[in-house]
Amino acid sequence: MNASHISEKELVAIILYISLFFIIVAVALIIFFYFSRKKIIQKELEKIDLILRYQKEQLHAIIVTQEEERKRIAQDLHDDISSKLNIVSLNSHLLTAPNLTEAETAEITENIIALTTKALDNSRKIAHNLLPPVFEKFGLSAGIEELCGEFESSKSVKTHYENKIDFDEKEIDRHLHVFRILQELMNNSIRHGKASEIWISFANIDGINTCDYKDNGVGFDSSNDENQKGLGMKNIDSRISFLQGTIEISSEINNGIVVNFTF
Structure with a gap:
């Protein structure tokens, strides 16, 4: 009887040790998967952050490029169109002056036509570039x-x-x-x-x-x-x-x- 009683105790002990072992393994696995998942999430967040930073840099580059393009177009409009139209305007006012000879009127008109033609050509070039x-x-x-x-x-x-x-x-x-x-x-x-x-x-x-x-x-x-x-x-x-x-x-x-x- 005593031997049988000790055998049951040992069996209980073995079951307890096995149960404890599986609990420890389960806890270890939970901790392992928790930290692994945390590491994966952290890497994913770092990847997303890198993508966002790259997109931000791209957006900045596009904005800067657009601004440079706008400056160039504004400069072209000022240099090639506005300056010529200003001279056309001045020449047009000259035509209203009294006592203009026929030769002077012809010269002023010729200037207006030439400048207007150049302004039109330049405006076409600007539009073409766009x-x-x-x-x-x-x-x-x-x-x-x-x-x-x-x-x-x-x-x-x-x-x-x-x-x-x-x-x-x-x-x-x-x-x-x-x-x-x-x-x-x-x-x-x-x-x-x-x-x-x-x-x-x-x-x-x-x-x-x-x-x-x-x-x-x-x-x-x-x-x-x-x-x-x-x-x-x-x-x-x-x-x-x-x-x-x-x-x-x-x-x-x-x-x-x-x-x-x-x-």
Whole structure:
């Protein structure tokens, strides 16, 4: 009987120890999952914070770019339109002066016509820069062709353009971002790169629209991040983000620039 009684005690003890062991394991697992979950949530919050900061930087870049664009348009309007219209106004008042000879009247009228023609041409250029009519009417490819033609005629640069994509005209709003990216890159190639040749090509690779851009300019050290932090590049990055695309830039000093972006 005694042996049987001790055996039952041992059995109870074993059950208690096993129960205690499982309770400790359960508590340990709860603590582990709690801290793991907390760590995951913290990482998710850090990721969200990083995304928000990136979006904030993008928004700031867009606002700054818009302000710069507004300043440029205001300057163009002041220099090219307002100044000429002021002179037209002065010449118009001269026509009201008494005792004007026929030759003087003809000269003043000629000045008014010439200045008005220049003001009209300049207003068309400003409107064209805001949204090229060819782009709006015929789409991205036609807009790029015209852009290349303009650079060739006014900037003494040779352009090579090739397109293998049939662009959907319904996506014109997205295509405007692509147009502005290329406009910015071409301006940089001329202004900073002193390039004499530019190559642009569009292709669809594995279902992804891709643009390859390169020039033969002076280039820069692309391994130095500071060289890619200008306002123009921030503007390009913002547009790439809107297009949910990617961009890769490589360049070497005296060896031009190569840009590949998707959209």
